[in-house]
Amino acid sequence: MQKKERFRRFIEYFTEHFPEPQTELNFSNPYELLVAVILSAQCTDKRINQITPALFARFPEPESLAAASADEIFTYIRSVSYPNNKARHLAGMGRMLMERFGGEVPGSLEELQQLPGVGRKTANVILSIVYNLPTMAVDTHVFRVSHRLGLAPLTATTPLAVEKALMAYIPKQHVPRAHHWLILHGRYICLARSPKCDACPLKDFCKYYEKLTGKARVSVM
Ligand code: SF4
Structure with missing residues (x-):
């Protein structure tokens, strides 16, 4: 599957199911x-x-x-x-x-x-x-999930490289929400040690899952 298509399906799924994701930190200003x-x-x-x-x-x-x-x-x-x-x-x-x-x-x-x-x-x-700017913060969840889904190439070995890879394909209006989508998916479904692939709604276009079901040897990032 082309990378562009993976991005399209990623954005399509979350736009439909989680149109207004929020940070889970409590704050008032x-x-x-x-x-x-x-x-x-x-x-x-x-x-x-x-x-x-x-x-x-x-x-x-x-x-x-x-x-x-x-x-x-x-x-x-x-x-x-x-x-x-x-x-x-x-x-x-x-x-x-x-x-x-x-x-x-x-x-x-x-x-x-x-x-x-x-x-x-x-x-x-x-x-x-705060400023609703199209910036992509790459934490450990964003880093891992982006690689597994095939949104970031394996050659993107630093947070900055992953940030650039994501920013190159995600339309600006989706960037703030995409940050939350990747974090929440990594926190609750695509866990670091035991990703819940069988229950994952993204498995049809996930590169990691493709390799897993194709019996290919993959490393967990
Ligand atoms: S299919 Fe598995 S590896 Fe891929 S995003 Fe879902 S949980 Fe993560």
């Missing part, structure tokens, strides 16, 4: 989303949603976060992965938001990536959700 996405690296959204109510109550805006010490922030996030690093990042991020961006979450990739704890993936999430 761009600042809260930024904090939640920084915390969610190497951690589950469920865990982040458990700790953010108290965190947001204590630090409801960048100003209070900027005035806090990393030690105090740590006490609110101790149950997430890498709490020491993330506490330092949040303290620095709050200060930079106040000192350089007037307390507002900036709206460009370059500016966002200046913030402590914010890499390309986090910046792309913010641009997509």
Whole structure:
């Protein structure tokens, strides 16, 4: 099957069945989303949603976060992965938001990536959700599912290469939703170790499944 056809069927399926996918992180403004996405690296959204109510109550805006010490922030996030690093990042991020961006979450990739704890993936999430821009954040689910479906070539071995491969074929108006579609599919169906292929609605055009049923030897990405 041609790659273009795989993309067409991928978009067609999700547009029909999940027209309005959302992030599973709880937030009520761009600042809260930024904090939640920084915390969610190497951690589950469920865990982040458990700790953010108290965190947001204590630090409801960048100003209070900027005035806090990393030690105090740590006490609110101790149950997430890498709490020491993330506490330092949040303290620095709050200060930079106040000192350089007037307390507002900036709206460009370059500016966002200046913030402590914010890499390309986090910046792309913010641009997509807050600013509704056609950016593709590639996390572990997007990376894996894109390869298995055959949307990204096996030669795309970095998140940036996968991002470029996806952006080359997904029409701009679908990009923000496609990010969520790939994440949710990876989280609930196309699991890393045991993909639920028999129950997967995408198996008719999945490259991994084609090889699997053709008895070809495949590696799980
Ligand atoms: S058929 Fe299997 S490998 Fe392909 S997308 Fe579905 S769960 Fe993933």
